[in-house]
Amino acid sequence: MLNIFEQLLRQPDARRLYQSVLLVVVLLTLLITLLQTGQQHADLTAAQNARIERAVMQRLPMLFDKLSAGEVNLLPDHINKWLEELARSEQLQHASLTLGNNLSWQYGEPSSNPVLSLSLGDSKTLPTAMLQIQPSTREIRHQLWQAFWRQLTFNTLLIMMAAAVGLLLFWRKMAMQSSAAEQNRQERSATQRQTDALSAQIASLQQSLTQVQTERDALQAREQKYQASLSLKDKEHSKELEQSMLLLNRAQELMVEQEKMAALGGLVSGLAHELNTPIGVCLTASTMVKNELQQLHQLINGDEPTLDEINSIIADTQQSCELATGNIIKASQLVQKFKTVAVAQPQDKPQDLNLLNIVEDLYDSTRLMYKPKEAQIELDIAPNLEIVCNHSLLTQIIGNLLTNAFCHGFTQEKGNRLLVSADIEDEQLKITVEDNGPGISSDVAEHMFEPFYTTSRNKGATGLGLAAAYNATTQLQGTIWFNKHTQLGGAGFVVQFPVQYRFIGDIELYQC
Structure with missing residues (x-):
C-alpha cells in the first residue's frame, strides 16, 4: 500500500488531487462544525431564556405581595431590590422594569446583547409593566467554545x-486499470459496492458515536451529582454511626461490669451457704467437746469415778472431734475448689489448662449459685x-453457657440434665453444651446473642450472658452458634475456636 502511495505522489495530477481533497475536507469540516455550533447556540440561548423566565415568574408573586402590603412611597425601593436580587441570582447583565409610560427602574448597564422582553402584571398590580432582560453570555460562550472544538476534532477525524x-x-x-477491460469493469463494480457499504457503515457509525457521546455526557453528569450527594450522606452517616458505637460500647462495658458484680455476689452467696453447714457442725462439735471435758474434769475430781463413765465421756469426745475434723476437711475442699474457679488470670497470657477440670469446677460453682435446682451432668x-x-x-464462655442453662433452660428443681462434650475437629476445639429444657424459639434465637436482649428481665436478667460468651469466643478467633437439634431435646450451643492442644502422655504439642 505504501508503494502505491509513493508512486502516485510522484505524479503532478495526484498531488493536485490530494491538495484538492484536503481543501474540501477542511472546508467541509468547518462548515459542518459551524452549523452544529449554531444549532447548539440556539438551544443554549433558548434554555437560558426559559430558565430566566421561570425564575421571573417564581419571584413575581413575592414582588406583588410586597407591593400590595407596602406603602406607595416604598414602591421604588421594593422594585429596585427585586431587580437586584433577580439579576444577581440569574447572572443578568442588565434588567429594567417599565411601568406605564413614565416610571422606569433598571439594574446594570445595557449592552448589545439580545434583550428578553416579558410582559408582567395584571389589572390590580402592574397593569402595563414591561420587564426587559439581558442575560450574561459568558457561560454560553464558554460552552460554545468547548462544543466547537469537540465537534471540530470529531468531524475532522x-x-x-x-x-x-x-x-x-x-x-x-x-x-x-492496466489489466483487461472486463476485469476492470468487474473490479470497478465491486469497488463501488464496497464504497457504498462502507459509506453506509460510516454514516451509521457516526450516528451511533454521536448518540453514545450524548448518553455518556448525560451519564457522567448524573454520576458526578450522585457521587457528590452520596459522599456527603456517607460522611454524615459515618459520624452518627461512630458516635452511636462509642455510646453503645460504653454502655455495654458498664453493663458487663454490673453483670460481673452480680455474678460475684451470687457466687459469694452460694459459697457462704455451703460453708455455713460444715462450720456450724464444727461449732456444735467443739461446744460438745468443751462440755464433755468439763464433765470429765468434775468426774475425776469427784469421790468415786467409774471406768465406764470415763470411757463414755472419752467416746463422745472422740466422736465430736471426728465430726468436726470431717466438716473442716469438707469446708477446706470447698474453698480450694472455689479458689480454682475464681482465681484471676491475665487477659493476654495463655496457659496450660485441663479442660475436664475447668468444666467440673464451673459446674460445681454454678450449681451452688442456683440451688435448690438440681441437675445431672454428663461429661x-x-x-x-x-x-x-x-x-x-x-x-x-463455658460459665455463661452453664448459667444460661440453669437460669433459662431448667424450669423444675429436679429431673434436669446437662451434656457437655468436647472434641478436636478440623484442627479446632469444638465444645457442645446441651440441656433437656423446653428449648428456645426461633424469634428468641435470632436475637439472643445481641447485648441487652433477654426474656427474663422481670427476674433481674440483663441479657449480657450470651453476648459476653459471643465476645469472648470472637476474641479467641472462633465462632459460637445455637443448635436446636440436640440429643437431650432442649437448647444446645456449639463453640469452636483454634487452640494448641495435647493429650497427657504425648510428647508433641499440636498447634491448630
Whole structure:
C-alpha cells in the first residue's frame, strides 16, 4: 500500500488531487462544525431564556405581595431590590422594569446583547409593566467554545477517515486499470459496492458515536451529582454511626461490669451457704467437746469415778472431734475448689489448662449459685486433654453457657440434665453444651446473642450472658452458634475456636 502511495505522489495530477481533497475536507469540516455550533447556540440561548423566565415568574408573586402590603412611597425601593436580587441570582447583565409610560427602574448597564422582553402584571398590580432582560453570555460562550472544538476534532477525524478510505479505494482502482477491460469493469463494480457499504457503515457509525457521546455526557453528569450527594450522606452517616458505637460500647462495658458484680455476689452467696453447714457442725462439735471435758474434769475430781463413765465421756469426745475434723476437711475442699474457679488470670497470657477440670469446677460453682435446682451432668471430655488457652475467656464462655442453662433452660428443681462434650475437629476445639429444657424459639434465637436482649428481665436478667460468651469466643478467633437439634431435646450451643492442644502422655504439642 505504501508503494502505491509513493508512486502516485510522484505524479503532478495526484498531488493536485490530494491538495484538492484536503481543501474540501477542511472546508467541509468547518462548515459542518459551524452549523452544529449554531444549532447548539440556539438551544443554549433558548434554555437560558426559559430558565430566566421561570425564575421571573417564581419571584413575581413575592414582588406583588410586597407591593400590595407596602406603602406607595416604598414602591421604588421594593422594585429596585427585586431587580437586584433577580439579576444577581440569574447572572443578568442588565434588567429594567417599565411601568406605564413614565416610571422606569433598571439594574446594570445595557449592552448589545439580545434583550428578553416579558410582559408582567395584571389589572390590580402592574397593569402595563414591561420587564426587559439581558442575560450574561459568558457561560454560553464558554460552552460554545468547548462544543466547537469537540465537534471540530470529531468531524475532522471522521471526514479524514472517510477521505482516506475513498482515496485508497480510488487509487487502488486506478492502479488496476492496466489489466483487461472486463476485469476492470468487474473490479470497478465491486469497488463501488464496497464504497457504498462502507459509506453506509460510516454514516451509521457516526450516528451511533454521536448518540453514545450524548448518553455518556448525560451519564457522567448524573454520576458526578450522585457521587457528590452520596459522599456527603456517607460522611454524615459515618459520624452518627461512630458516635452511636462509642455510646453503645460504653454502655455495654458498664453493663458487663454490673453483670460481673452480680455474678460475684451470687457466687459469694452460694459459697457462704455451703460453708455455713460444715462450720456450724464444727461449732456444735467443739461446744460438745468443751462440755464433755468439763464433765470429765468434775468426774475425776469427784469421790468415786467409774471406768465406764470415763470411757463414755472419752467416746463422745472422740466422736465430736471426728465430726468436726470431717466438716473442716469438707469446708477446706470447698474453698480450694472455689479458689480454682475464681482465681484471676491475665487477659493476654495463655496457659496450660485441663479442660475436664475447668468444666467440673464451673459446674460445681454454678450449681451452688442456683440451688435448690438440681441437675445431672454428663461429661464427654477426654480426661487427658490439655489445651493452651486464655483461662479468663474460656471460663467466661463455658460459665455463661452453664448459667444460661440453669437460669433459662431448667424450669423444675429436679429431673434436669446437662451434656457437655468436647472434641478436636478440623484442627479446632469444638465444645457442645446441651440441656433437656423446653428449648428456645426461633424469634428468641435470632436475637439472643445481641447485648441487652433477654426474656427474663422481670427476674433481674440483663441479657449480657450470651453476648459476653459471643465476645469472648470472637476474641479467641472462633465462632459460637445455637443448635436446636440436640440429643437431650432442649437448647444446645456449639463453640469452636483454634487452640494448641495435647493429650497427657504425648510428647508433641499440636498447634491448630
